[in-house]
Amino acid sequence: MSDGPLKDEKDLTMDERLERLQAERDHLRRFDEDRARRPGQLTPRQRVAALVDDDSLIEIGAFAHSQYEEVGRGAPADGLIAGYARVDGRKIIVLAEDPLALAQSDAQVAKAKRNRAINLGVYRSLPIVYLADGSETEYRAFDPNDALLMGRVAQQEPARDISERRAPFVSVLFGVCSGQDAALAIRADLIIATGDARLSAAGAGAPTLNAAVDRSASDEVEAVALARQFFALLPGTPKEALTAQQAVEPPRPLGDDPDSSSQALLDGLVDAGSGLLLSGGSDPHRMGLGRIAGYPVAFTLTGEGAPLTAGDVRNLARIAAWSSRYRLPFLSAQDCAGYDPAEANQPGYLQAVASTVESLRTSAAPKISLITGRGHAMGDFALGGKGTGFDFLWAWPAADVGITDTRDYAALQSGDSVAGPWQAADWGVVDDVIRPSESREWIARGLGLLAPMRGYPRLHENRGMSLHDAT
Template sequence: MTIIHERSQEPTIEERLAELQLIREGVRQGPDPAATERQHAKGKLTARERIDLLLDADSFQEIEPLRRHRASGFGMEDRRPHTDGVISGWGTVYGRTVFVYAHDFRIFGGALGEAHAQKIHKVMDLAIEAGAPLVSLNDGAGARIQEGVTALAGYGGIFRRNTSASGVIPQISVMLGPCAGGAAYSPALTDFVFMVRDIAQMFITGPDVVQAVTGEEISHIGLGGGDVHARLSGVATDVYDDEESCLEDVRYLLSLLPSNNRELPPAVPLADPPDRRTDALLDLVPTDPSRPYDMRQVITEIADDGELFEVQPEWATNIVCALVRLGGQVAGVVANQPLSMAGVLDIHASEKAARFVQFCDAFNIPLVTLVDVPGFLPGVDQEHNGIIRHGAKLLYAYCNATVPRVSLVLRKAYGGAYIVMDSRSIGADLSFAWPTNEIAVMGAEAAANVIFRKQIAAAADPDATRDRLVKEYKAELMHPYYAAERGLVDDIIDPSETRTVLIRSLEMLRAKHATMPSRKHGNQPQ
């Protein structure tokens, strides 16, 4: 918007302010109303509506709202809207500073050009310098073709800053529209990726390219929709039916996270008594190690007010990763899920848990590990696809973690999976077990078949002999106190006192200080 002054003298400050106010109102209104109607017709909110949902009321401070691109040619010289298709700035979430940028699909389809990228670079730099979380609201058509390689360079600057910010400030990507090609790598570099069903898509090559190269026909949603990434690829933290519930969960997650890696997670006044008994666990968890139960119910029984934020609940469902509060303090919980694949560890479960452990360690979030694991998943497919190196990721993450670490064996813990699930031998500060625990190299029957194979085969009644030897093995090497007698478990606790023991343990460890060997960085398994 341009105002022509008819008078020869210089405008007064009042006139300049009036001019600025008119420009700002035009910027806030955005492009023509038809563009907003088209956005709403797709079931999508505008960028500013999304920011209003994310941040506390009237807290948003926009930066560079008057920015315009300087490209010429290809029809760009006559299309120079303010903001250049991205709105950036900062505000608060529950009173704490959060930086945000939001693609405005109504302007150039949210495509990234030079000025657009520089605005994002600026807000990312500010977030890192201020030590505050960064949230990106993604709804863009990729690189702006009219600006050529400068658009690609803009993405490179974003990726570099994503990497620099990793482990320094929490980074959250919210997918609210298309995100294709190289643009998809920025969300992949962040800590959490939220997606809204039916309107969000992420893929490196779109359906047309896939069909041209492989002959496979698939829709945009079928290739990279929210459910695909929540259930199959593991890219998405979670998927939601609408933007409102998605952004409300982003706010809740931010309330659990520290602003940066130099702070502790925010504590809240204690309402749920720390010494509350958890008698319900006696009924929730069957004593028979082969019977399934829902580990989520165990976590909610232990957590303050039964609340948890689960990460990737639909992917690798044989393990549960969640943020909870215990005694008013935030903790990360990693737990086997007997309801899915008996809670075994496999490639995907190992990757999911390893990344969660690394995130918690980076941001000073104590770890609680609830163990009920029969081992690693056997199979040719698992071996050929690298269960060795993928399983080692979880082992590496735990061994590298310096935050307070408390583990609890509920029932069974067999073989290498026992070691990997934060056993005392890899650095857990405290290890507890219920009286129903079975910690061993393998199950009693499998062990007896290996150790006493010849004796069983030569017996007049092999079945009776096997049963007797299984009982002897369990009595000698798998009784609930075997590990405690050898100092590998700190105590056998009453399940009804689980919450109290965990809270007391984490309280004692709050000031823990651990040092690591001097090094540039480790070389974790890939």
């Protein structure tokens, strides 16, 4: 059957109806495949196929197209692939833009599909993945007097506020992302971008692309793989997917006199191949998601006694928010001078610090702090102090543990730091002093005892410590 005008439905035989169905599916496939692409660029449907489990996608509005008859089937799906699918067995909502189709349409049908998909995702507490790649050209101007959808057929269904979600939201930016699309994309828990991504006009005060992106990808295949990895590292992974995520020994186990750099900690604590690191931080520090002895964790590994830059603090705020929102166990390995006063005037620095403290204090997720070098065990020190409600605070024998608290300042005139961890241990502020070589074992035992929850908490469950409880 040709791609031209189709016969009136009432005149079709059953064989012709089946032929039309196949023709519609073939048209979707050919439109996706028959296009010019940059080296390494995937088509919209290839991106979806790389993200979701085989044969798991069920589309919403698969045969939709532009509401303008002269465009019609020239904009398949009206430029937005949307539907239910699975990632490693976990149910999700996926949205994938097609810039070639969007360039020919006003995208009003696509907007209705997107709103519906977001509503379903929020209502059913399903993760949402947004594969953003808008048109290089301006969308066709919307004329309410000429359009079928808005003018004479149906009212747009408003999307629910994405902030109401109780499951993760991930944005992957492949190309142009502007206007309302950008305003949606930057509200994701995790923002991944390729080198071709562009973010613009997301609203007054919106962050730049570099400031918004959590992880840069070298190509589109890696970008999609990072999105899959993010979900695999969260609690609530379906049992059928766990067999592929058994604990894997770290590449370089820690000895009793280890290098306390963040890279050495990453290599010595985190299961091999499981680390997903955030971009934009300073070299001495590593922050991201991973598994320790099979347990999913959000981790911040600081090293070299270096202070936290603006990029580090932003990453820390993201990690703490994920931990709080999704009850993802939080591990802080401290060898850090704390916040850098010289960076305090950087845009968003103090807000990120406040957000981190609030996330940790109110989180019901398990929290473990390990002081490997320079660290702090009291107050609101957001890397793992008493004031942020950590379940366990441990230290290495060579750690330099600060224990200053304003209520006891007169008794601690020696300053913020003492020689070794022992005064903090004497006061019961540090729970135990452990051998570096046993750190992974202790952390795994702690995570097992704290019994990370599966699934996402109801809103009223995620209380943790209140601000008044912690002060």
